[in-house]
Amino acid sequence: MTWAALRYRPAQALLLAVLTALVVGCAAFAPLYERALAQSLLRDGLSRMPPAATAIELTTSREQGARVRAERVREIFPTSLAGVYGPGVERWSGRVFVTGSQGVSTVTMWGSPTPCDGLVLDAGRCPQAPFEVLASTAEARLQGWAPGAVISAVEARGIASGPAFASPVTVVGTYTQDELSAGPWAGLRLGGRAGTMSAGLAPTPLMDALVTSDGTFAPDEQASSFVPGAPGWFQVAVSVTYPLNRDAISLESLDGIPAALSALGDEAARELPRIAVSSAVGDLADELAEGRRQVLVIVPLLMAQLALLGVVVLGLVAESAVEQRRPEAALSRLRGGGASGARRLLVAELGAAATVGAPLGLLGALGVTTLVRASWLAPGVPAELPWPTFAAAGLGLLLAWAAIIIAVGRVVREPVADLLRRVPSRQRGRRMGLVDAGVVGVSVAGVVALASGNLAGPLALATPALVALAVGIVLAHLLTPAATLIGRRSLDRGRLTATLTAVQIARRPAVRRIVTIITVAAALATFAVNALVVGQHNRELRARVETGAAVVLTTDSDDPAEVETALRQVDPAATKATPVAWIRQGSSDSITTMAVIPEEFARVADLAVDPAAFDLRPLQVAGTLPPVITGTRLSVTIGSSAIEELDEVGDAPQRAGEGPIFAVRLGKPGGAEQTLSLDPIPLTSSVPVVFTAEVDCPQGCSLLAIGVDRVGLDYRVLRGRFTITELRGDAGPPAAIGRPDTWIGSGDKNADVLAPYAVPGDLGSPTAVALDLLSARTGVRVTAKGAVGNLPAFVVGSLPPGTTSGGTFQGAGLDGIAVQFQPVGTLPYTPGGPSNVAIVSLRALLDRASTLAPVVGRLQVYLADTSFEAPVRDALGAQGISVTTTVRESDRQALYDGSASAWGLRLAVVVGLLAIVMAALVLVLVVTTAWRPRSRDYAALRMSGVPLAVLRRASALEQGTVVVVAGVAGILCGLLASRLALPMVPLFTRPSATFLADLRPAWSAVGGAAALVLGLLGVVAIVVGTRLVSRAIPARLRERL
Amino acid sequence: MSAPTRTGLAITTHGLVHIYHADGHDLAALSGVDLRVASGEIVGLLGPSGAGKSTLLTLCGGLLRPSAGTIRIGPNDLAQMDESALDRFRATEVGIVLQGADRNVLPYVTARRNVDFAQRGARQHGREVPDASEVLDLVGILPLANAPLATLTPGQLQLAALAVGIAAYPGVLLADEPTSQLDHAARDTVLAAIREVNAQVGTTVLIVTHDPQVAAALPRTVTIRDGRVGGEGRSGQEYAVVSADGSLPLPPDALDRLPPGTLVRVHPESDGRWIIIPEEDGHGPA
Incomplete structure (x- = not known):
């Protein structure tokens, strides 16, 4: 009878089946997609991590005199990881002094049972016996080493006393390291140092590594390290690197790795000598876990709502179908079947139609998952059928049945006489059902x-x-x-x-x-x-904000001028490339300095968010240098003064008749500052008065600020004006203090209330200035805009600890020495940088850098478009500047587009x-x-x-x-x-410290x-x-x- | 299998009242119906549209609850029965044929399967039911037992509806306009089938009809007028029925001559007859 009923209304049956298929499909798709997405995250993560990053490396520390044994290191590697990690590869290392053509270098000697794996042998043969070494081809050419050359290698023991291991080593061949990811040298850069010097105040020549067999370090070759005169390494390290078996790793096995690593780390820490465990695979596991957590939010958010809609539609379709079957329900009741009989009749028919749809829905979900795997997930995601799929499909079918049973239940309970009506009675009015x-x-x-x-x-x-x-x-x-x-x-x-x-x-x-x-x-x-x-938009924006430009090249240069020279060869108009310097200070809560050429930066950088905020013209005022005085004696001529005493209400005037103390702040070369309080300024005078003081400025000091100080318990409010007609050192001309726009005043002269202020006034002379002031108990001053340290800066983030009451703070100069910054505004973010940054003029910072100290920090080149990358690289290379890292907006966006969130959305x-x-x-x-x-x-x-x-x-x-x-x-x-x-x-998988999502x-x-x-x-x-x-x-x- | 022996159930109503609510008013469909139908009798219910015939039929089927009065089908006092008892009653004791043959059948199964379906309730309540073929043969459509219903003529479809109504050989058969929209031949066939059912099974039959020819073919008719029994017809004779409260509904032609409010004297004759003598002016004293 059920089959006959279905054939009688085939379209309805088909529709119910299709809707149930949709509901079941939505429910089943969620776990299928979650699993596929997790597999995709795993594969994508592995593809972005080089083998060295996913390997587990166990390294002994360089304990003095300790015997190191690779066997012990291998013993602590957990057997639980044996299935997903390959056999460990040993690597020994020791440091030796080698005398080369440019002096003595500290060279790392690396040893392995298979020393030539991952190397290209350019000449000679592979080391076999102990103390046979390979030198890099570039180093051998520089030092004139041919195969067969014997060189002296004394163990570099630092400050340890006692005889050093010294054994001549024989160069048996030369190598080039071509494949960083292969062999025992995975993750190591053996070369790239030949002919270079170390950084710092006392540079030393660097050398490429020497490669030898493990026999050079074998314990059997070592006599007791403490016996004077006996041969043997004093400080060696051995590492055993276990490469991840990328074909064997699965989601489940990856889940277990962080715990195993943690246990391994605990055991390794108890060893003597201590064994260090390093691996970035934990990061992959964390990222994968976070991605899966996000998927569990996004996928249900979308699919549950669709399933809910499907259930609602199914319910309403079932309601419509049940309405059509009122006569059949009536017949069943009429023939004594009761409400239960009528329910069975209708549910059997409608439920059968729905049940037919369930396997179709499951198949549909599998089909869509297959399509998704082929189209937008990472390649290689396997076809899987996790058990929650069936549970979810079952739940979907249950929901469909529930919708049908509810729709049927409402009708079959009606009185038989109502069911028999040809036209059901209508509810009048606006009553809403329960x-x-x-x-x-x-x-x-x-x-x-x-x-x-x-x-x-x-x-x-x-x-x-x-x-x-x-x-x-x-x-x-x-x-x-x-x-x-x-x-x-x-x-x-x-x-x-x-x-x-x-x-x-x-x-x-x-x-x-x-x-x-x-x-x-x-x-x-x-x-x-x-x-x-919105997701796509934010991923793009974040990539642009965090990169800062279409391409950002980090150079190994420490000279902004040479970088700029190279750029101007290929971009004379400075529309496509600009240098950027980054200088960090020591503490974590200090502010990082970002030095830019403001007009170029505005053209070249990608100001993705709120570009109107990046009006960096106020930075250019930094070109103005502060007034300078030179000599050992400072003299200040007060031309006139008219200052009135205003009592505090109810208080008797203190120090009546005495004017405020004239004060200056000087800045010395090297950054030190000195505040001098000279003599009291007459309250009223039209006769010039000269103040003098001893100063230490033979090379010149910058005039950072001028103003007044108050002494002792002086509660008077002093208001008025005085003029400085000359301020000079005894070995130089009068300071150029006359332009009011080169001073930064304080307070508001025109305020309605009595509040302190100091405002410069124009006297029409380049060497004279007036000062309008109101001082209440404490001093007031005007600060030189072009003062040393008061560099205009835009601040991203909050002002650092130590910010003065005037708002200035210390930041790092190009030479690492502290510079005083004056905030001239804030910016919403740092293009290509962190959140706690002071953006200043590169040229101004260069002016203030000491010529003695090298530039510290990082020099980058921001490029406006990717097509300019090759010419810029060539231009930099022509200046002898190498590019160490390259960041592209497109790569960053591709990273975000390959995230769990992107795939989920x-x-x-x-x-x-x-x-x-x-x-x-x-x-x-x-x-x-x-x-x-x-x-x-x-x-x-x-x-x-x-x-x-x-x-x-x-x-x-x-x-x-x-x-x-x-x-x-x-x-x-x-x-x-x-x-x-x-x-x-x-x-995003990881939140951003700098980027605020635009929703x-x-x-x-x-x-x-x-x-x-x-x-x-x-x-x-x-x-x-x-x-x-x-x-x-x-x-x-x-x-x- | 031979037909189980059944005895028809008697139908008795006393002061039966049914009030329903419509358009904001309470309306009395039945205003006190006293009816007796003997076991195994065939009775037709006549009357104008809206007189209450179908309501009476529906009440007899337990599909509505009386507002007042009593209604008994055999030993069953329908007013006192709960829903499950009524389900059992409908499954085993009463068969209902609704007006319009198509409303009595599941359109997507054959006549045979419809009869099976109708017998389900009786089987569940432990009642022995005849074979579906026997039922269909009884009404004369056995050869069409497995034919799609859409291929049956209107008369054959009505017979199928009748078969469904008597599927469990109930004690009472209630049929609402079973011959409407049928041609004469089909009508006669259906009536013959009903009589056959009554004769073979002993089922008491109550038929609602508008058709005077159908009424003429029935041994007894009851006329419902304005929610009350207005008269009866037996063997071609029309009778007025004295109701329980002593009122005597006049036939329509008499009512024309003696409109409501007319004063009459009811005068017994020596031969046992009673005569009605209206007053000269036809109305009461001033």
């Missing part, structure tokens, strides 16, 4: 909790769909009375099409279902597309499309299941004389109006859901989604509406069975 009211209540509670930050977990993830569901239900209930009212008014005005449209909307119970589903589908599509585009495309398809299906279904009675209605209207064209318009408008109203509501819900739920979506809606994407939703559903609505009318033939009125 289930609908419950859904609205839960949704409102969920939104409030989510907005207040009190909601997390699975319910929070479903809130966007619940919001749309609630709005859809309320809108559906409001639409009927609104349409009734409009219909009545249109009828009064004689507008036939509008009347028919409104009345049809008001009288169809199916309208509520369509409105609810379209609202949810539109919301889901909008939310999904917005999340996808790509599901949004699938979700959005499926949501719209479901809504279209519902639209078609609801109309087609009731097409007979509806077309009979239209046939009756035709018989009554209503023109066919009017009927077509009314039918199309009926469907279209519902689509537009519900679609717009859904789109707005999608935007609200984005605002609520997007902050929960992890956009504003992607309006173009939202517009596109809206157009697609309204356009597609609108077309479907119009087509089904007009086709319905085409079946409205008079013969329809006589139809029975």
Whole structure:
């Protein structure tokens, strides 16, 4: 009987099967995709990490006199890792002094049982016997070593006393290290030092490493290290490197590695000599774990909502199907089957249709996963069927059955007499059912909790769909009375099409279902597309912010001038390349200095976020140097003064009649500062007064500030003006203090309240200046803009500890010596840098750098586009400058695009499309299941004389109006859901210290989604509406069975 | 298998009232119906539209609850029965044929399977039921037992509906307009089938009909008028029925002559007859 029932209504059965397949497919897809994504993260992570990074290296420390044994090192390697790690590769090392053509060098001698693996033998042979070595080809050429040359190698013992191991070694060949990742030298750079000098104040010549066999270090070759005169290494280290077996590593085995590494580290720390454990595979495991955690947020966020929509659609389709089967339920009750018999009859039929869909859904999920694996995940992801897939599919089927049972239950419990009615009684008014009211209540509670930050977990993830569901239900209930009212008014005005449209909307119970589903589908599509585009946008922005330019080259140069010279060879106009210097200070909370050429930086750097904020012109004022005095005696001429005493209210004047103390602050070469308090300035004087003081400025001191000081308990408020007509050292000209714009005042002279200030005044002379002041108990001063240390700086982040009350702070100069910075503004982020940065003018910093000290820190080149990279590299190379690292925006973005978050959000495309398809299906279904009675209605209207064209318009408008109203509501819900739920979506595997995510809606994407939703559903609505009318033939009125 | 021997159930109503709510008002579909149908009797219910015939039938089937009065089908007092008892009653004791043959059958299975379906409830309550073939043969459509219902003529479909109604050989058969929209031949066939069922199974039959020719073919008819029994017809004779409260509904032609409010004297004659003598002016004293 069930099969006969299914064949009687095949379209409905098929639709139920398809919808169940969608629900089951969504449920099953989540664990499938999560697993595939995890595999992809593993493969992508491994591809980005060189073998040396994923290997586990156990290294003994260089304990003095300790015997080291590789066997002991191997013994502590855990057997639990034996399956995923290959056999360990030994590597010995010791340091020796070798005298070369440029002097004595400290050279590392490396030994291995297979010393030539990973090396290209350019001449001679591979070392076999102890103390036979390979030298690098470049070093051998520099030193004139041919195969057979004997060189002296004395063990470099540092400050340890006693005889050093010294054994002549024989160069038996020369090598070039071609493949960094192969052999026992994986991760080591053996060469690249020949002909170079070490950095620092006393550079020494560097040499490439010597390579030998392990026999050179074998313990058997060592006599007791403490016996004077006996041969033997004093300090050697042995490391055993276990390479990761990348074919054997799996997600499960990777999960176990961090714990095994931790245990290994604990055991290694107990060894003597101590064994160090190093490996970056833990980072991979951490990153993978974080990625999987994020996937567990993103995938359910999208798929659960789609599944929820599917269940709602399935429920409403089941409701519609059950309504059609009221007569059959009535028959069952009529024949004494009771409500249970009627339930069994309907559930058997509808449940069977749903069950057929379950395996289809599972197959569909597998198919989509296969497609996804082939298209956007990392290559090599295996096809897997994790057991949660079946559990999820089962849950999906259960939900489908539950929807059917609920729909059936509501009908079969009705009185038999009601079931027998040809037309079910209609609920008048706006009463909402219990289930609908419950859904609205839960949704409102969920939104409030989510907005207040009190909601997390699975319910929070479903809130966007619940919001749309609630709005859809309320809108559906409001639409009927609104349409009734409009219909009545249109009828009064004689507008036939509008009347028919409104009345049809008001009288169809199916309208509520369509409105609810379209609202949810539109919301889901909008939310999904917005999340996808916002994610993409933020990944791009972060890549640009963190890189700072299209390409950033880090050089090995310590001379900004030579870097700039090289750049100007290929970019004379400085529009494509600019130098940037980075100098860090010692402590972790200190501020990093970023020195740029402001006008070039603004052109070349990629100012991805808030470019208008990067007006760096105030930095250029740094070109102004402070006034200078030279000599051993300072003299200051006060031309005139007019300062009044203002008592504090109620206090007797203290030190009445005494003026403030004239004070200066001087800056000496090397950065030291000195504050001098000279003599009291007369309160009122028109006669010049000269103050003198001893100073130590034979080479010149910078005049950092001038002002007044207060002495002792002096509560007077002093206000007025004095003039400085000359300020000079005895060995130099008068200081150029006359331009008021070269001084930074303090306070506000025009304030309504009595508050301290010091403001320079123009006297029309380059060497004279006036000072308007108000001093209350403490001194006030004006500071030289071009003062040494008061370098204008834009600050990113917070001001560092030690910032003065005037706002100045210390930062590092190019030579590492502290420089005083004066903040002139803040910037939202550092292009290509960390968050605690002071951006200053490179030229100004160069002016202040000592010529004795080398430039410390890092010199980079920012490039405006990638096509300029090769010419710049060539130009730098021509100046003898090497590029040590290269960072490209495209590479950084590719890194973020290959993250769990990016892959997770790509599901949004699938979700959005499926949501719209479901809504279209519902639209078609609801109309087609009731097409007979509806077309009979239209046939009756035709018989009554209503023109066919009017009927077509009314039918199309009926469907279209519902689509537009519900679609717009859904789109707005999608935007609200984005605002609520997007902050929960992890956009990156690792958070950024500098980049603040921009979660504003992607309006173009939202517009596109809206157009697609309204356009597609609108077309479907119009087509089904007009086709319905085409079946409205008079013969329809006589139809029975 | 031979048909199990059944005895029809008697139908008795006393002061049966049914009130329903519509358009904000309470309306009485039945205003006190006293009816007796003997076991195994065939009775037709006549009356104008809205008189309450279908309501009476529905009450007899246990599909509605009376607002007042009693209704007994055999030993079953329907007003006192709960829902599960009513389910059992509908499964075993009463068969209902709804107006419109298609409303009585599952459209996607054959007549045979429809009869099987209708017998399920009785089987679940432990009642012995006849073979579906026997039932179909009883109503005369055994050759069409496995034919798709959409291929049956209206009369054959009605017979199929009848077969479903008597599938468990109930004590009472309630049929609402079983011959409507049938041609004469089909109508006669259906009536003949009903009589055959009554004769073979002993089922008490209550038929609602508008068709005077159908009514004429039934041994007894009861006319329902304005929610009350307005008269009876037996062997071609029409009778007015004295109701429990002593009122006597007049036939329509008499009502025309003696409209409501007319004063009459009811005068017994010596031969046992009673005559009705209206007052000259037809109305009460001033």
